Amino acid sequence: MEGRPLSPFLLAVLFLATGASDDERSLHTHQVSTAQCGEYSNQVLEDGMCRLMAMLPQLDDQRCPDMFRCTDEVSYWLHENEERKQQILTLRETVSELQEELRNHRHRVKVLELQSEEKNRNNSSIEQRLHELEDHYAEATTLLHIQGSLIYDLQTQIQNLSLLVEKVRRNPGCMINIVRTSPMLSAQEALHPEVQHVRNCPIDCASIYYNGVRRSGIYTVVPSLGAMPVEVYCDMDTDGGGWTVIQRRQDGSVNFDRSWKEYKEGFGDLHTEYWLGNEHIHDLTSQGDYMLRIDLEDWSGKHKHAVYQSFR
Numbered sequence: 001m002e003g004r005p006l007s008p009f010l011l012a013v014l015f016l017a018t019g020a021s022d023d024e025r026s027l028h029t030h031q032v033s034t035a036q037c038g039e040y041s042n043q044v045l046e047d048g049m050c051r052l053m054a055m056l057p058q059l060d061d062q063r064c065p066d067m068f069r070c071t072d073e074v075s076y077w078l079h080e081n082e083e084r085k086q087q088i089l090t091l092r093e094t095v096s097e098l099q100e101e102l103r104n105h106r107h108r109v110k111v112l113e114l115q116s117e118e119k120n121r122n123n124s125s126i127e128q129r130l131h132e133l134e135d136h137y138a139e140a141t142t143l144l145h146i147q148g149s150l151i152y153d154l155q156t157q158i159q160n161l162s163l164l165v166e167k168v169r170r171n172p173g174c175m176i177n178i179v180r181t182s183p184m185l186s187a188q189e190a191l192h193p194e195v196q197h198v199r200n201c202p203i204d205c206a207s208i209y210y211n212g213v214r215r216s217g218i219y220t221v222v223p224s225l226g227a228m229p230v231e232v233y234c235d236m237d238t239d240g241g242g243w244t245v246i247q248r249r250q251d252g253s254v255n256f257d258r259s260w261k262e263y264k265e266g267f268g269d270l271h272t273e274y275w276l277g278n279e280h281i282h283d284l285t286s287q288g289d290y291m292l293r294i295d296l297e298d299w300s301g302k303h304k305h306a307v308y309q310s311f312r
Helices: 007-019 067-170 187-191 205-210 260-265 278-285
Strands: 029-034 038-044 050-055 174-178 194-198 217-221 230-235 243-245 290-297 303-311
Touching (some): 205 217, 205 230, 230 278, 260 278
Antiparallel strands (some): 038 050, 174 194, 217 230, 230 243
């Protein structure tokens, strides 16, 4: 038995044992070298078989290598290789799952970005609409204030008209006293002046004139705002007539150096010289638009006048 070669027989056994145990299609070669087992390598062939080649060491002191130990070591590495393949497969599956999960996350992020853009557009539209509503609200508030003022003015006018209608209903006409300033008046005529009925209570001398009275003199008028009778001198001759005389100075018989209260209430004598009074003038001129005429005459008899088209 000592002269028979053992290496080729052992190589064939190792080739068959390892070639039937691996099905990986690869052309990579793996080499391992140990002191006791020599050098060996494995290679995956194209047909799926595994080729295992071993080069046993030289005989030492006529002793054969421990072939069983070499086989165990080869089996260990083959087992480790199989476990690594399983780990690689598991890692591949894990990587595939992570890639799929990553794609899902990217898709969700894209969806969220689109939703965010849509929300931003909606918020921009809502903000623009809010500004428009604020502008409309400001305009509506302004119109509401204007309408409130108009309604208040109309209510005031209606109230004044109601009072006027009630006054007219209770007093359908007025009896006016006509006091002439002619020096030829007798004592009886002065005590019993002429009385004339007019349909509407006069508010100034012009309304007396329009009621057909054409004689200058002292009349009682009732301004629409004052509602209190006032005696005034009416000039029915100058420039067409109907003038309410608010001041007359002709002979210096009345002192015009008076206090503010006297100018407010009026003073003097309607038959000669007087000031009608600021309150009475205000009640008269507040009824509408009036003209102011000023007549002046010097000591030589020269006469001048001025007319102002608007006096309130």
